[in-house]
Amino acid sequence: MLIIGEIEYANVYPIFYELKKNGKYKFIKSYPSVLNKALRDGGIDISCCSSIEYARHPENYLILKNLSISSIKEVKSVCLFSNYEIKYLENKNIYLTDESGTSIVLLKILLKKFLNINVNYSIDKNDCDAFLYIGDKALYRFYNSEFKYVFDLGKLWYDFTGFPFVYALWLVNREVAKDKLDILKNFYNELVDIKTNSKKNLSTLIDHYYFKGLTSYQIIDYWETINYDLTTSHLNGLKTFYEYAYEIGEIKKVPKLEFINF
Numbered sequence: 001m002l003i004i005g006e007i008e009y010a011n012v013y014p015i016f017y018e019l020k021k022n023g024k025y026k027f028i029k030s031y032p033s034v035l036n037k038a039l040r041d042g043g044i045d046i047s048c049c050s051s052i053e054y055a056r057h058p059e060n061y062l063i064l065k066n067l068s069i070s071s072i073k074e075v076k077s078v079c080l081f082s083n084y085e086i087k088y089l090e091n092k093n094i095y096l097t098d099e100s101g102t103s104i105v106l107l108k109i110l111l112k113k114f115l116n117i118n119v120n121y122s123i124d125k126n127d128c129d130a131f132l133y134i135g136d137k138a139l140y141r142f143y144n145s146e147f148k149y150v151f152d153l154g155k156l157w158y159d160f161t162g163f164p165f166v167y168a169l170w171l172v173n174r175e176v177a178k179d180k181l182d183i184l185k186n187f188y189n190e191l192v193d194i195k196t197n198s199k200k201n202l203s204t205l206i207d208h209y210y211f212k213g214l215t216s217y218q219i220i221d222y223w224e225t226i227n228y229d230l231t232t233s234h235l236n237g238l239k240t241f242y243e244y245a246y247e248i249g250e251i252k253k254v255p256k257l258e259f260i261n262f
């Protein structure tokens, strides 16, 4: 049986609600940083993982075509929350969530390369001036913020580069790709079908979902914001992200993108 990593955020609920209907697969549910490690260590076969995870260990993985978690412009659930305007963050302490891989690197690129601001990063929330959250913690605060400013990282990336931003890729362990090709092919076809139809019945899907602090309208609007495609323009955005990640020393080299062929 295929063991699949499931990101426990609202962003992929429309996909996993459908995938779980038929009882064919086993799911391990967690944050992206935990799933990245589980896929690396062989605890799961396939997962939607941080896009930076592929760039750090490209020899371990193959990418599934046409699938991602991306934003075209704004994302709403990857944000920097701050009481300071962004230009006044120089030398301030910024909290980094431990749930992320990609968004931490995205924030570093935005501040260093595009905004030319030097800050200190911390994993200790106390004593920080601004806070990076992703997923549901970010989405809740996006609509219920106690902060003066909310900087949407997807929107900032789009304003600077004109590209979509790819937070997560569907990655399969290369060994699994060899051993379980037929099961993977069926799973992939199912996943692409689900993606294709994922935005069609959101007003029905909301009957099965509750997110404390958000209205149904806000959730549906969020699901419409999140994008699951991996087009040429997404791939150009991804390559640009990897080039900047390399420039700031977050990855050892810009990886070649290798996809699984069925």
Ligand SMILES: C=C(O[C@@H]1C=C(C(=O)O)C=C[C@H]1O)C(=O)O
Pocket (backbone or CB within 6 Å): 007, 009, 011, 032, 033, 049, 050, 051, 069, 070, 075, 077, 078, 099, 100, 101, 102, 103, 104, 134, 135, 136, 167, 168
């Ligand atoms: C769009 C999002 O992207 C997430 C961000 C990730 C990361 O920073 O590594 C990984 C997976 C995505 O679920 C989100 O958090 O809502």
